[in-house]
Amino acid sequence: MNTALEKIQRQIQWNRLIAVVEEQAQTMIRTAFSTTVREAGDLSAGVFDLEGRMMAQAVTGTPGHVNSMAEAVGHFLKKFPAHTMKPGDHYITNDPWLATGHLHDLTVVSPAFRNGKIVGLFANTAHIIDIGGLGMGPEGRSVFEEGLYIPIVKCFEAGQPNETFFDFIRAGSRTPVELEGDIYSLCACNDAGAKRLVEMMDEYRMESLDDLAAFIFDSSMSATKAEIAKLPQGVVWRGEIRSDGYEAPVTLHAAMRAEGGEIVVDFAGTSGLSTRGINVPPAYCRAYACFGLKCVIAPEIPNNWASLLPFRMEIPEGCILNAPRPYPVSVRHVIGQLIPDLMMGCLSQAVPDRVNAEGSSALWNPPLRGGSQVSGQEAEVEDFEIITFNSGGTGARPTKDGLDGIAFPSGVRTMPVEATENVAPVIFWRKELRPDSAGPGRTRGGFGQIMEIGAKKDAEFAVNAIFDRVANPPKGRFGGGEGAGGWVGLDDANGTVLRTKGFQVIPKGRHLVLKLPGGGGMGDPKQRDPALVARDVADGLVSPAEAKRIYGQG
Known part of the structure; x- marks a missing residue:
C-alpha cells in the first residue's frame, strides 16, 4: 500500500x-x-x-x-x-x-x-x-x-x-x-x-479479499506487538485461582511472560482432569486466555487471526484445561470462564492500573427440566427443557465500581424472565439484586442477584446445577474485599442447601433459590467516597450495619 x-x-x-x-x-x-x-x-x-x-x-x-x-x-x-x-x-x-x-x-x-x-x-x-x-x-x-x-x-x-x-x-x-x-x-x-x-x-x-486481509493482518499484528513491547520483558508473573470443582476443588495456575513480541502463558501446576463434565478442551482455554490478555494489553485492537497470534498458551497434558477425547466437557464454561480473572491476576503485577478485581465470572445459567421425564405418570406439567442465562456481579475496576448482574467475561445478555416463562411452564417468583454481596473497596464490586424459581402448579421439576464461586468467592485486589459467595437451595423453612453441581429434583410445592456471587472490591474500603457509600445505603444495596463495619460510615 x-x-x-x-x-x-x-x-x-x-x-x-x-x-x-x-x-x-x-x-x-x-x-x-x-x-x-x-x-x-x-x-x-x-x-x-x-x-x-x-x-x-x-x-x-x-x-x-x-x-x-x-x-x-x-x-x-x-x-x-x-x-x-x-x-x-x-x-x-x-x-x-x-x-x-x-x-x-x-x-x-x-x-x-x-x-x-x-x-x-x-x-x-x-x-x-x-x-x-x-x-x-x-x-x-x-x-x-x-x-x-x-x-x-x-x-x-x-x-x-x-x-x-x-x-x-x-x-x-x-x-x-x-x-x-x-x-x-x-x-x-x-x-x-x-x-x-x-x-x-x-x-x-x-x-x-487478499489485499484487504493483508492490510487487516499487518496492521493488527504490528499494533499488538507494539503493545506487548510496552510491558516489562522477560519477567515471570504468576497467578492462581480456585474453583469449587465437582469431586474436589480445582486450582488453576498460570505463569506469564512477555518476550520476543509474544505473551507466553504456561498453565503448569493446574489441577488434573475431572471424571465429570467440567473439563475444558484446549481451544476453549486458549479462547478465554486470549480474551483476558486482550482486555488488558490491547483492548482497542480488532480481534482477528493476526491480533490473536502473539498470545501463546502452553497447556500441559493431563490438566483440566487440556481435556482429551472422550472426556466429558458439557459445562466447560464453569472452569473456562475463570481464566480471564487468572490472566488479570498475573497482569496485576505488571500493569496494576489496568486490571479488574475478580468477578462472579462463570455464568449462573440453570438448565431446568420437568414433566414426565422428571415425574413420570405423576407429572402435572408438560415436558419442558429450558435454560436461562444470569450473572452475578463483576469485579471492581480501577476507577469505577463493578457492574451488577452483568456477565463478564462471556458478555451474554441476561435473559428476561418473561421470555423464559413464555416458552416453559416455570415462574420466576423473585429476581432482584442481592444486598451486601458486593466486595468492599475504594471501588466496590458489582452486586449479585437473588432468584427464586418454581414450576407452574407448584409442580415437581429438576435443575441440572452448574454453579461455581460458592466455596471460593471472588477475591478483591490491592486491599479490596471478597465478594459474597453464591448459594443454592430451597425456599423451605430450613433453607435446605443443594449441591452446586449435578441433577437434583425440586420437590412439589418448593422453589429453587439462587443467590449469585458478588464481585470483588479494589483498594482500601476506608478510602471509598462517603457519598457513594451513602448512595448504596439509600438504595438498599448496603445495610447500615455493613456500611459502618466495613467503611466506617453511617
Whole structure:
C-alpha cells in the first residue's frame, strides 16, 4: 500500500466489513428459535479468508465462541478444502475439540461466491437448548453421554437440505423443532453475510479479499506487538485461582511472560482432569486466555487471526484445561470462564492500573427440566427443557465500581424472565439484586442477584446445577474485599442447601433459590467516597450495619 488514499480506502473497507459481519449476527438473532440466541446473544459470527484466517468478527458474540470459532474454520477446510465447495453448501459440527468446547454449540461454515468464484468464508456459532443425551450438566462420565455428536458434515448441499442429517437431528433432541429451526437460522445468517460481502466487493471493484486481509493482518499484528513491547520483558508473573470443582476443588495456575513480541502463558501446576463434565478442551482455554490478555494489553485492537497470534498458551497434558477425547466437557464454561480473572491476576503485577478485581465470572445459567421425564405418570406439567442465562456481579475496576448482574467475561445478555416463562411452564417468583454481596473497596464490586424459581402448579421439576464461586468467592485486589459467595437451595423453612453441581429434583410445592456471587472490591474500603457509600445505603444495596463495619460510615 503506497499512498495515503489507498490506506484510507482500506480503512473504509474495514469499517464496511464490520457492518457485514454485524448484519450476519443480527440475522441470526432475528431468526433463531432458541432463547439462548435471540434473548441472551450466546453466539458468534465472522468472516474468514480462504486460508481459514478470521478477518473480522461481529461485535455481537461471546469470547468463548468467537476465539474458538477462529480456530474451527481451519478444521473445516482440512475436511472440505475451499476449492471443493459449491454455492449453497453449508457445513456443520458440534465437535468440542474442533469447535467451541461442548456439544451444545453448533458451528456452521459457508462459502461466499462472486461471479462463480469462491472469495471468502463465513462462520458462526450458537448455543442451542438441547442436543439430547443427559442434557447440559456435569453428570456425564464421557462426551458420548452428553448428547448427539455431529462430525464435520454438510447440512446443506447446493442449497438443498441433507434430509438424512436432519432426520438424525430431529430424532436425537428433546426440542427437535427448535434445533432444526436454529440450524436453518445459522445457515441463513451466513447467507446474509455472503450477500453483503459480494455487494461490498462489487462496489469497491474487489476481485478478492487478499489485499484487504493483508492490510487487516499487518496492521493488527504490528499494533499488538507494539503493545506487548510496552510491558516489562522477560519477567515471570504468576497467578492462581480456585474453583469449587465437582469431586474436589480445582486450582488453576498460570505463569506469564512477555518476550520476543509474544505473551507466553504456561498453565503448569493446574489441577488434573475431572471424571465429570467440567473439563475444558484446549481451544476453549486458549479462547478465554486470549480474551483476558486482550482486555488488558490491547483492548482497542480488532480481534482477528493476526491480533490473536502473539498470545501463546502452553497447556500441559493431563490438566483440566487440556481435556482429551472422550472426556466429558458439557459445562466447560464453569472452569473456562475463570481464566480471564487468572490472566488479570498475573497482569496485576505488571500493569496494576489496568486490571479488574475478580468477578462472579462463570455464568449462573440453570438448565431446568420437568414433566414426565422428571415425574413420570405423576407429572402435572408438560415436558419442558429450558435454560436461562444470569450473572452475578463483576469485579471492581480501577476507577469505577463493578457492574451488577452483568456477565463478564462471556458478555451474554441476561435473559428476561418473561421470555423464559413464555416458552416453559416455570415462574420466576423473585429476581432482584442481592444486598451486601458486593466486595468492599475504594471501588466496590458489582452486586449479585437473588432468584427464586418454581414450576407452574407448584409442580415437581429438576435443575441440572452448574454453579461455581460458592466455596471460593471472588477475591478483591490491592486491599479490596471478597465478594459474597453464591448459594443454592430451597425456599423451605430450613433453607435446605443443594449441591452446586449435578441433577437434583425440586420437590412439589418448593422453589429453587439462587443467590449469585458478588464481585470483588479494589483498594482500601476506608478510602471509598462517603457519598457513594451513602448512595448504596439509600438504595438498599448496603445495610447500615455493613456500611459502618466495613467503611466506617453511617
